[in-house]
Amino acid sequence: MTQQIIVDSCGWVAIIDSKINFELELERIFGNFTLILTESVSNELTDIDASRSRKKSLLMDLLKQKSAPMRSKLAVHTDDHIFELAQSGNYAVLTIDKVLKKRLYQRGIDVVEVAKNQHLRLIEGL
Numbered sequence: 001m002t003q004q005i006i007v008d009s010c011g012w013v014a015i016i017d018s019k020i021n022f023e024l025e026l027e028r029i030f031g032n033f034t035l036i037l038t039e040s041v042s043n044e045l046t047d048i049d050a051s052r053s054r055k056k057s058l059l060m061d062l063l064k065q066k067s068a069p070m071r072s073k074l075a076v077h078t079d080d081h082i083f084e085l086a087q088s089g090n091y092a093v094l095t096i097d098k099v100l101k102k103r104l105y106q107r108g109i110d111v112v113e114v115a116k117n118q119h120l121r122l123i124e125g126l
Helices: 009-018 022-030 039-050 060-066 078-087 098-106
Strands: 003-007 033-038 067-070 091-094 111-114 120-123
Touching: 003 009, 003 022, 003 078, 009 039, 009 091, 009 111, 022 033, 022 120, 033 039, 033 060, 033 078, 039 060, 039 067, 039 078, 060 067, 078 091, 078 098, 098 111
Parallel strands: 003 033, 003 091, 033 067, 091 111
Antiparallel strands: 111 120
16 A cells, blocks of 8 residues: 655745755655645745755655655635645644644644655654
């Protein structure tokens, strides 16, 4: 079975800044996986990327190439949309946002986070 993983903005920034081989790490954790990129996260990352130097690019083309796009609900905060989407199906969420991680964990939703040693770590929900 393929695990679908919703990408949060801060999670992707942490992966890029840590220079983690995210594909290798996600394969180690899940085997088959598909990244889900919501429209609102894509917009947030585009804004963040525009303010960074070229050397610190967020590799948006790579993310878009490696993920499935998903439309976002209008007028809903990005984290709320990620939370609702994660609850609606068999999704894990890639994030380092402490508040979002706590909400997801308490609802039994798996979280993937960046660990200190250039690895990703799975936190299984309750």
